Each structure stands twice: as structure tokens, then as C-alpha cells.
Amino acid sequence: xxxxxxxxxxxxxxxxxxxxxxxxxxxxxxxxxxxxxxxxxxxxxxxxxxxxxxxxxxxxxxxxxxxxxxxxxxxxxxxxxxxxxxxxxxxxxxxxxxxxxxxxxxxxxxxxxxxxxxxxxxxxxxxxxxxxxxxxxxxxxxxxxxxxxxxxxxxxxxxxxxxxxxxxxxxxxxxxxxxxxxxxxxxxxxxxxxxxxxxxxxxxxxxxxxxxxxxxxxxxxxxxxxxxxxxxxxxxxxxxxxxxxxxxxxxxxxxxxxxxxxxxxxxxxxxxxxxxxxxxxxxxxxxxxxxxxxxxxxxxxxxxxxxxxxxxxxxxxxxxxxxxxxxxxxxxxxxxxxxxxxxxxx
Numbered sequence: 331x332x333x334x335x336x337x338x339x340x341x342x343x344x345x346x347x348x349x350x351x352x353x354x355x356x357x358x359x360x361x362x363x364x365x366x367x368x369x370x371x372x373x374x375x376x377x378x379x380x381x382x383x384x385x386x387x388x389x390x391x392x393x394x395x396x397x398x399x400x401x402x403x404x405x406x407x408x409x410x411x412x413x414x415x416x417x418x419x420x421x422x423x424x425x426x427x428x429x430x431x432x433x434x435x436x437x438x439x440x441x442x443x444x445x446x447x448x449x450x451x452x453x454x455x456x457x458x459x460x461x462x463x464x465x466x467x468x469x470x471x472x473x474x475x476x477x478x479x480x481x482x483x484x485x486x487x488x489x490x491x492x493x494x495x496x497x498x499x500x501x502x503x504x505x506x507x508x509x510x511x512x513x514x515x516x517x518x519x520x521x522x523x524x525x526x527x528x529x530x531x532x533x534x535x536x537x538x539x540x541x542x543x544x545x546x547x548x549x550x551x552x553x554x555x556x557x558x559x560x561x562x563x564x565x566x567x568x569x570x571x572x573x574x575x576x577x578x579x580x581x582x583x584x585x586x587x588x589x590x591x592x593x594x595x596x597x598x599x600x601x602x603x604x605x606x607x608x609x610x611x612x613x614x615x616x617x618x619x620x621x622x623x624x625x626x627x628x629x630x631x632x633x634x635x636x637x638x639x640x641x642x643x644x645x646x647x648x649x650x651x652x653x654x655x656x657x658x659x660x661x662x663x664x665x666x667x668x669x670x671x672x673x674x675x676x
Contacts, residue, residue, distance in 0.1 A: 331355050333661075335675050340377050342370055371397045384408065384675050385668065391415050392438060393445035400444070408673055411449035412477070413459055415584040416442050418466055423507040423582045443467045451671065453477035453664075455585040456606040475667050478613075479585050480660035481651060483563070483594050497528040497555070498633075499573035501566055502580075502588055504535040504558070509579030509602065512627060514542055521630035522550040527574060530555045532566065563591065570595040575637045578607070579621065586610035590651055597641040602626075614650045616642075 331337045331354040338356045347361035358377070362370045375397040378386060386407060388395040391414040399409065417438035421427065446452055446467050453475045454460035460474040504510050513529070522529060529550070531539070535558040543551055570576065576592045576599040583589075586607040592599040593614070601607035603620040611619050618639060625632040642650075653659065668675060 332658075333665075333676075338381075338383070340374070342373065367392070370394065374398060375401060378402070385410055385673060387412055388445065388449070389414070391442065392417065393442045396441050396445040396448075399448045403448070408451070409449045410451040410453065410668075411446055413446075413452060413454045413463055413474070413584070415459060416463055416466065418442075419462060419582070420507070424505070439466075451475065451667070453667070455479045456609045458605040458609065459584045477663055477667065478610075478655055478660060479587060480657045481587065481590050481655040482657050483591070495572035495574050496526065497530040497573060498522075498637075499530050499532070499569060499576045500578065501532040501561070501569065501576075501592075502578065504531055504533050504539045504556075505537045507581055509581060510537050510539050512579040512602075512623065513577075514539070514546070515627040516630075516633075517543065517548070517550045517554065518546050519627070519630045520548040520550045521633060522553050523548070523630075528553045528555055530557070530569070530573075532557045532559065532561060532569060534558055534560060567595055574598070575600065575633075577621070577633075578602075579623070579626070580605075580607065583607050590655065593647055594651065595644075597644055597647050598637065600636055610655075613654045614647065616647075616650075 336356075337354070338358065340358045340360070342362040343359040344362065344364045347359050349356070349358045351357070360373045360377075362373060371394060374394045378395065378398040379402045382404075386395065387410045389412040393411075395409060395411075403409075417435050421431070421435045443466075446463075446469060452469070452473060454463065455478050457476060460471060460476060463469070464471045464474055500509075500513065502508050513531070517529070531554065535556065540556055540558070543554060543556075570592055573596055576596055578589055578592065578599065578601045580602060582604065583606040586601065586609070589599060589601050589607050589610055593616075598619075600619050600621050601611060602623050604623075608620060611617060619636075619641075621636065622632075641647075665675065
């Protein structure tokens with residue numbers, strides 16, 4: 331948009347629909363009732379049928395444009411499928427399957443795979459996602475371009491981190507895929523014993539974490555604070571910046587936006603060494619912020635070495651984030667990818 335390219339964002343709202351201009355971008359939010367996925371597919375189909383664009387970017391991993399591709403796609407359309415993850419991958423890491431859930435996953439996988447097969451360009455935010463989806467959908471790896479998610483935080487918060495809190499912080503959904511089991515194993519090892527620190531978890535508890543915690547009787551278990559709530563970015567900034575350390579032990583992430591949010595306000599942010607977060611930390615030259623899961627759960631002393639390690643200044647980390655994942659950087663990469671395929675949007 332800043333380069334004079336006309337951009338339209340078509341999304342949905344569970345409240346009233348609306349159309350407005352923001353930063354030179356036309357935003358159209360159509361009203362779709364919560365959970366009405368098929369209404370959303372139909373809305374996308376009708377919108378794309380009635381409008382023409384040089385590039386159509388489908389940024390919904392559930393394949394919002396598949397119905398349009400099936401029924402009304404024009405020969406001249408150029409469709410870019412921007413992967414986030416896919417339903418089958420999420421199901422694999424979350425577990426707890428039932429026959430109904432398996433049927434739903436199978437149906438969604440067919441839709442997503444069809445959408446991918448028909449797209450002109452597929453991009454993935456990490457090499458991990460590219461490799462896994464290529465294997466699941468039987469697509470050649472060289473058909474998927476590497477394109478990280480863009481990152482920007484609009485805030486007047488100064489580039490300082492307090493790090494003076496008496497707690498270790500996790501924020502996000504409290505669930506298996508996000509590493510709830512890792513915390514339970516660490517707590518069982520009494521890793522905060524005699525430290526005077528607490529473990530604060532902020533997010534919706536959707537795996538009966540609190541119930542499982544009550545089965546552990548030690549000093550660390552008594553030092554856990556659970557704030558089971560939905561939060562917005564602005565409200566959680568103070569919790570992030572004041573935390574002694576932030577631990578985000580997800581077993582799988584397509585990229586690592588949560589890690590970038592945390593790093594923006596606190597350089598002592600640590601993630602498990604896997605999938606998207608590992609690639610993000612490597613790009614930022616913060617390999618020392620990667621955690622080995624086995625060491626984390628087996629050795630209570632391991633995390634203390636991380637807490638006490640030296641880290642770059644916050645201003646330096648923010649500069650690295652902008653250089654690697656800023657909007658200008660990623661927009662330039664997308665434009666270059668399209669131009670390499672003969673698509674000009676100037």
C-alpha cells in the first residue's frame with residue numbers, strides 16, 4: 331500500500347459488517363455468525379466473483395477461496411495461498427481424537443489440499459511448515475516459497491525491559507500443543523523450590539491444567555498463578571516487560587509471532603528448539619534463547635542458566651526483528667517472488 335499498490339482486505343466480523351479505509355487500505359468486514367464456516371466460504375465466493383484483482387491472496391489456512399476456485403475461478407486469476415498451518419497438523423499435535431473429529435479433519439484436509447493444488451503460488455512462514463505441508467498434501471517442496479509473516483507493533487512503549495518481576499511468565503492458550511505438559515513436568519520437579527519466584531500462566535485453560543496441578547504437592551505447585559482469561563496485546567505488555575523470564579514451550583508453531591511479541595518487550599524470552607520458533611530465533615541470532623525440552627523437564631538447574639545468561643539490549647533486538655520480519659521487508663520479499671513468476675503489481 332505504501333508503494334502505491336491498491337490493497338483490499340476482505341475479512342469477517344461476528345458483529346455487524348462494515349467497510350472502511352485504514353492506512354490507504356480498503357477493509358471490508360462482512361457479517362458472519364460465530365462458527366458459520368460455510369457462510370464465510372459463500373461470502374468469499376460471492377465477493378471474488380464480483381470483483382477482480384491482479385493477485386488474490388488467501389491467508390486463511392482453512393482455504394477460504396476453495397469454493398470460488400471450484401465454481402467461479404477465471405483463467406486470468408492469480409491466486410496466492412499463504413499457509414499458516416493446516417487442520418491435519420493441528421489435530422496431530424493436539425491429540426484427543428474422536429470419530430467425529432477425525433471426519434471433520436479429513437473433510438477440511440480435502441478442502442485445504444484442493445485449494446493448494448489449484449493455487450498459482452503457495453508460500454509458507456517457515457521451512458518447517460513448508461516441509462510438513464508438502465509431505466501431507468503430496469506437493470513438491472520447490473512449489474512452496476518461503477515467506478515469513480510480517481511483524482509490527484504500534485506502541486509508544488519505550489525500548490526498556492524491567493525484568494524486575496518475581497515471576498516467570500507464560501501467555502497464550504494453556505493446552506497440550508502449547509506445552510502445558512512441559513510446565514507440569516517442571517513443576518513436578520519442584521524447579522522453583524526456595525527461589526522466591528512464581529510461575530504465572532495467562533490464558534484460557536483448555537486442558538484441565540489447574541485440575542492436574544492440584545495433584546502435585548510441592549513448593550513450586552504452591553507458587554503457580556493461573557489467570558485463565560482472554561487478553562489483548564496492550565493489556566499484557568506490563569506482564570511481559572516485568573517478567574524475570576518468559577517461557578513459551580510450544581511443541582509446534584507455524585512461525586513464532588508470540589515469541590516476537592514477547593521479545594519486543596523482554597529479551598529474556600525462551601522457546602523450545604523446534605519448528606517456526608527455532609527458525610525465528612536463528613534468524614535473529616538468538617540461538618541461546620532456544621531450550622532443549624529434555625534438559626528443561628529433567629534438570630531443574632537448566633532454566634537457571636538461561637535466566638542468568640546475558641542477552642542483547644532491547645533496542646538491538648527490535649532492530650533485528652525489523653530487519654528480518656518488518657512489513658517493508660516481507661512486502662519486498664512477496665513482490666520479488668511475484669515478479670520472479672512474471673506477475674507485476676507496480
